[in-house]
Amino acid sequence: MQKIEHLIIGGGIAGTTAAETIRQNNVSAIIAIISDEPYRLYSRILLSKPNFFLEKIPFEQIWLKKESWYAENNIRLISGKSAVRFDPQTKIVVLNTGEELEYGKLLLAVGGCARRWGIPGAERSGIFYLRTLDDAKAIMAAVKTAKHAVAIGGGFVSFEMCDMLRLAGVDVTLLLREPYYWDPILDETSGRMIEAVLEKGGVKIRRNTEVGKIIGHDLVEAVEINGGEKIACDMLIVGIGVFCPFAWLEAAGVKVGRGILANEYLETNLPDVWVAGDAAEFDDVILGEKIQLGNWVNAQMQGRTAGMNMLGKKEQFRMVSFYTTNGFGMTIAFVGDIRPLPDRIVISRGSADAGSYVRIISKDGEIIGATLINRTQELSAISKLIENNFKIAGHEKEFADTGLDLKKLLL
Ligand SMILES: Cc1cc2nc3c(=O)[nH]c(=O)nc-3n(C[C@H](O)[C@H](O)[C@H](O)COP(=O)(O)OP(=O)(O)OC[C@H]3O[C@@H](n4cnc5c(N)ncnc54)[C@H](O)[C@@H]3O)c2cc1C
Structure with missing residues (x-):
């Protein structure tokens, strides 16, 4: 078995930036990225932006690396396969195919998954989540014939989805469990400002609303909310947060909280194992406490820092992160x-x-x-x-x- 000096799990912006950083500083290191998505690096950000979603720009703009980039940089991309186990003693990572890879240094750049909805009827067709390119493709196809969408949950992606659905001419009802948009992250004044533009843009908002079940045959036809009222829809977009499936990492002894715990060098509790990106819950030296973030620039810069540290440097991760969006x-x-x-x-x-x-x-x-x-x-x-x-x-x-x-x- 060939030992991979720098093995990276996750081919998103954090993992790919780490690989790129390692290569820029070491021309001969053996580097591999394992990605459970069947794609090279793409812009996750663009998935919820109207130009891409409404096909106003060429689809190709989604790719952030050419296919040839990996070979040119001698970075092995193992795509379409998941890492399912690893042993920090033998330094072996096992893939879902049974393949085993020995590593020297390991980076966990595993991001997060869209939290799935566990309510009755959630297995019907016409229910969408937005995290991956495949998710986006499915929504883009469905929007072509959809008339009424119900969107669940507040937040950045939900705001952008509502904008795109309205631009696509779909009727949108937004269901909020909370009394106002983005409670409790925002105060009521901010939440109401956002609601005002959503409503001006034609989105119907239902606050303090709990969905009891999803109604339909094979396809979703309506949701039943508290009080028994049914809201008809032919598509349902669920944005109820991000979930990090860490059980396989915990089994290997990785300490996790909300995210994978790390210090300011993005080192986990295990030797030769780092973390970067959305999955990291790290010591923020500016704030003086542990924090987990979910934004692109943070993931990219952490990928860079982790890459440097995997090369034996000792760089602190230090950044004030931000997230911006616009819609309506x-x-x-x-x-x-x-x-x-x-x-x-x-x-x-x-x-x-x-x-x-x-x-x-x-x-x-x-x-x-x-x-x-x-x-x-x-x-x-x-x-x-x-x-x-x-x-x-x-x-x-x-x-x-x-x-x-x-x-x-x-x-
Ligand atoms: C629709 C959408 C719009 C967004 N818009 C913005 C925006 O406008 N601005 C902004 O700053 N941020 C935005 N974000 C957030 C931003 O995309 C993320 O912060 C960023 O992509 C995180 O990068 P990452 O590399 O840490 O994780 P990810 O991009 O999630 O990449 C992790 C990769 O690892 C893979 N993986 C996980 N586990 C395994 C395993 N066991 N084996 C193999 N592969 C595995 C995952 O499938 C994934 O491909 C948006 C997110 C979404 C979903």
Whole structure:
């Protein structure tokens, strides 16, 4: 059995960037990527963007690496196969085909999967999740004939899906379990601002709504909600979060919490095993606590750091991460740590009436995060303030005034 010096599980942006980083710094290392998807690296981000979804751009733009890239860089891509077991003592990874691969250093860049819905009727056709290119292809095909969609859940992907479905001319009813959009991550003012643009864009929103079952024969025909009311639909888009199937890693002794636990070097508790991307719950040196993120730039930069560290460097991962989206003419951005925990203080900047609204989140007197609606021009300044551990305590009133130019605070 040939020993693979750098074995990477997961061929998404984190895993591929790690492989690329290793190759850039070591021309002869043996590198392999195992990917359970049957594809080379593609843009997961584009899957929920209208230009791709509505086929306004060529399908080929989804690919981020040419097929020839892997051979040119001498990176073996083992696609369409899953890693199902590994033994940190013998350093052997077993694939679902029974193949065994010996590694020197191992990277877990396994991302996450769309959480499946366990309610009665969830096995019917016409129920879609959006995480992979195959998921997107299935939705794009269904939208061509669909008339009424029911979307479940709030969040970035749901917001973008509603936009795309409306642009495709499909009627959309959005069901929220919560009293307003993105509760509890956002406050009610922000949530209502988003709801207002969704409704203006023709999305019907039902709040405080629990689905009891999915009705239909082979195909979904309706959902039954609390009180017994039925909402007809011919497609159902479920966005209820991301699930990380870690049992096989725990069986190998990898410590997991919400994600795979790691220090600031992205090292797991096992020797020669690193983690990068959405799957990592790592020590964030800027925030001073463990955090798990789900955004593209974070995954890419972690792939880079993990790759360097697999080469024997000792680089800390240090980044203020952000996520932006737009739909229905609204731009939304999250930066840093926006978790609504009890030890946080929120300073509001702007207002729903003014059409732009920022929530600056502080902890122990320092800015740690922000949510921005229609005010993404301040994203970069806030990101730097977080990075600089800017002390906001005592300046709360100034920050609430949108006349204050945040860039000036960086001088
Ligand atoms: C529809 C959609 C839109 C998004 N839009 C944005 C956006 O606009 N901006 C933004 O910042 N972020 C966005 N994101 C989030 C972003 O795509 C992720 O943060 C990023 O892709 C994470 O990269 P990753 O490499 O960590 O994981 P992934 O991209 O999930 O890649 C992990 C890969 O590993 C594979 N894998 C898992 N387990 C195994 C195994 N045991 N064996 C083999 N292979 C395995 C998975 O199938 C997957 O291919 C979006 C996500 C989705 C789903």
